[in-house]
Amino acid sequence: MPDPDHSRVAPATGDGPAPILELVGLSRRFGGLAALDQLSLAVMPGSLGALIGPNGAGKTTCFAAVSGFLALDEGQVRFLGQDITGWPAHRICRAGLVRTFQIVQPFAGQSVLENIAVGAQLRRPSRREALAWAAEIGSRLGLQRYFGVAAQTLPIAARKRLELARALAADPRLLLLDEVLAGLNPAEIDEVIPLIHAIRASGVTVLMIEHVMRAVMRLAEQVWVLANGSLIAHGAPAEVTRDHRVIEAYLGPGAAARLADGQP
Amino acid sequence: MPEHAALPPAMARHAAPVAPGSQCVELRRLNHAVARSIRTLSGLGVLFVLAPFVFHGEFQITFLTLALYVTLLGVAWNMLGGFAGQYSFGHAIFFGVGAYAAAIVQVQGGLNAWFGWVAGMCLGGLAGAAVGAVSFRYGLRGSYFALVTLAIAEVCRIIANSISITGAGVGMMIPLQPGLAHLQFAGKLGYYYWILAMVTVALALSSWVRHSRFGAALAAVRDNEESARALGIDATALKVMASALSGALMASAGVFYLQYFHYIDPTLVFGPAVSVQALLAAIVGGLGSVLGPLIGAIALAVLNEIGAHLFGGIPEFSMVLYGILLILIVRFMPHGLARGVAPLVRRLRGASGRREDTAGA
Structure with a gap:
């Protein structure tokens, strides 16, 4: 019908x-x-x-x-x-609604943690909270050992994870x-x-x-x-x-x- | 929707092996960045406040005053060029707007110089916002933005040269009225402490911008605008804000110039020399670093003196030295003197800092 x-x-x-x-x-x-x-x-x-x-x-x-x-x-x-x-x-x-890019686009000169913090600060009122949340998300994705490393020096697998982490940090x-x-x-x-x-x-x-x-x-x-x-x-x-x-x-x-x- | 606050074991299992404590170092570094910056700035502030007691000759005070004045130009330029990555070749726009606004308020308006200062800063900020809005709204970047600012500065110079309210080509002279109430000082020391106060505020603002969420978002826009937008950052609005801040600081320097020399004309304040000084101090010192412009300005001031002593007969010879310095810096220290000198400073501080870093981690 x-x-x-x-x-x-x-x-x-x-x-x-x-x-x-x-x-x-x-x-x-x-x-x-x-x-x-x-x-x-x-x-x-x-x-x-x-x-x-x-x-x-x-x-x-x-x-x-x-x-x-x-x-x-x-x-x-x-x-x-x-x-x-x-x-x-x-x-x-x-x-x-958050996207990632096929060709990863890190904030090249910044450290991995700073990169993730950019996503994290979208919904965190203070810098300190954003950094803490970024560290949390970064650890979940296994990026801890890279936190202080400049993003452009990462191997490709870690860059892909960074792209994921940044997006995820924006909740x-x-x-x-x-x-x-x-x-x-x-x-x-x-x-x-x-x-x-x-x-x-x-x-x-x-x-x-x-x-x-x-x-x-x-x-x-x-x-x-x-x-x-x-x-x-x-x-x-x-x-x-x-x-x-x-x-x-x-x-x-x-x-x-x-x-x-x-x-x- | 299932609630999984705690992360599934899968993630923990696939986490990379970590050296104990190493993950905290970067977090601590970023969390303590502000405090570290405040400590450094206060230390430097004390040094500069005490400096005239050691270097009390007129020549030395003038040298320090002009170095701080160029620092302010550099800090202003760095706000937009260093933190937001938008290179302007026409920062004289805001310098001139500030200087002329302050002069017009005093000469045509018959008002107090302090009003002139406030009006100059406000108009400089507005001009910064306007130039930023016009450029960034339509996606101008890189060399296109540089050229547009250069052109706008030239247009400003021509306008100031032709209309009567700015005194046209004759320029403007403010009445000589020494006294804090008129922002004029009988001795050099008054100007020194005034510019020191402005530089201190500008550096504190820089330090805040560098380490705040605002600064992090600006840096994101600078390093990759697409990614920044994908993470919820309104790139255009942020660049316009940075441009406004930069314009207000630059205008403040313009007001200082007016009060110090008592005279301005279109070429002095809207001409390329000011724009070049501003970008040189920032680039030589270190783009995007808080103290870079100070280091760059001191380097330029030293060079200026060397030029004057060795080649005093040749006018504007310092510009040749500036050019050589810029080439050397871009070739050998692309991150500027601040970054080039930082490792030395760290070595001087010795291992104590390093031990402190790892102990708590």
Whole structure:
């Protein structure tokens, strides 16, 4: 039975919690290229999800648009029930939506602890409290031994953790992680995966962009697959990776059929 | 949503091995930064208050006074250039606004010099906020900001040269009325203590900015604006604030110049020489450090005297020496004299400090 007034039923009246983040028809073009094309998705509070897709699918563009670093041509971003479309980046962060960068961007000349303190001071009234909170978060992420070290001298694995620590210190409600595992070796990846689990367990909703499929399979409860700026599949990781459209988006047209036939 | 205040064991397990106590050292260092800075500043303050009792010749007092005056220029420039990383080549804008405001208040308005000082500082701060707002709102950075400030200073010079309220090209002379009530002093000592008071306040402000949340946010903007914004920092607003503070301090130096020499004209206060002195003191001394401008200004003052003694016949020869010094500093001590000298100071203080650091950790 079709519901003629579906839009009135969808919002939070009654069954189930409302989404913490809702993207409605996001579009953004760069010249003739549609980096985002009518992208819609909803992230539920407390969930751990992943955004995957081939290179150039629009994942990082999506994060940039959601976090206020890129203006949208069309569409609406709703966070905690509030329309945050067009808000400046710092205001979105203060509302509790914090992102990390794919290419880590530490405050190079400052020590690791000072770096984390920048995130920590967002919600701590005094410098001393911010520093104490930064030390606490830094220890949780295993960065203690680097506290006094200048950020630019850190090895890549520690830099990735620093990026995570800074964002976490700002007490996010929703954390957007842009490829925190990229550039890490398998052993380092195995060390970070429990950290992400723990972040979610502490009550922070996590949405990650990730290329390391082994990690996506172990971490994400649900996966959105982007190709050419639009959503082509959504579901549990195991389902999604069997989806024909997903296989073809990664491997090219006809790949799914060839795989099914057992031909390379 | 599950409440996990205590962190899951997974995190503890994956924590890196730590040398006992080492994690506290950096925390202690940052927590005690303010106290350390206050101690250093008070020590220096006492030295400078007592200095005239040792160096009481007119030449020596003048030397110290002008060194402190250049320190104030450097501290003002450092506020925006060092702490916020926005290099201005036209800080004379605020210097001139302060000097002219104070002069106009006294000459055209017939008011007391103290009003002139307050008006100069307020207008200098406003000018700082305005230049900052216009530039940073539209994302000007780096060399573009430098060029815009240079251009605005030149525009100010031309305007002051053409309108009547500033006395046009003739300049302005304030009436000679020695006495604290008129911010003029019969002897050199009065000016020395006045500039010392201003430098002390400016350095205390610097120290606060350097070690406060405000300063940490500014440093974040300086080092990586995108990251700073992603962590909830309103980069534009902060840079505008830094520019306003910087403008007010610079204007204060402009007022001092007016009261000291009793005369200003457009080229003296809006010309590039002032802008260059301000940025040189800060860069030579050490960008973004609290005491850098003081060290830089003393170095410049010494150089100035050497230039005057050796090449007294050649006017403005000190500018050549300044240029050479700047090249040497940028090449061999890019962090400035303050950072270059710091290790020596630490060695002089001896191992006692180091022992204290590790004992409590």
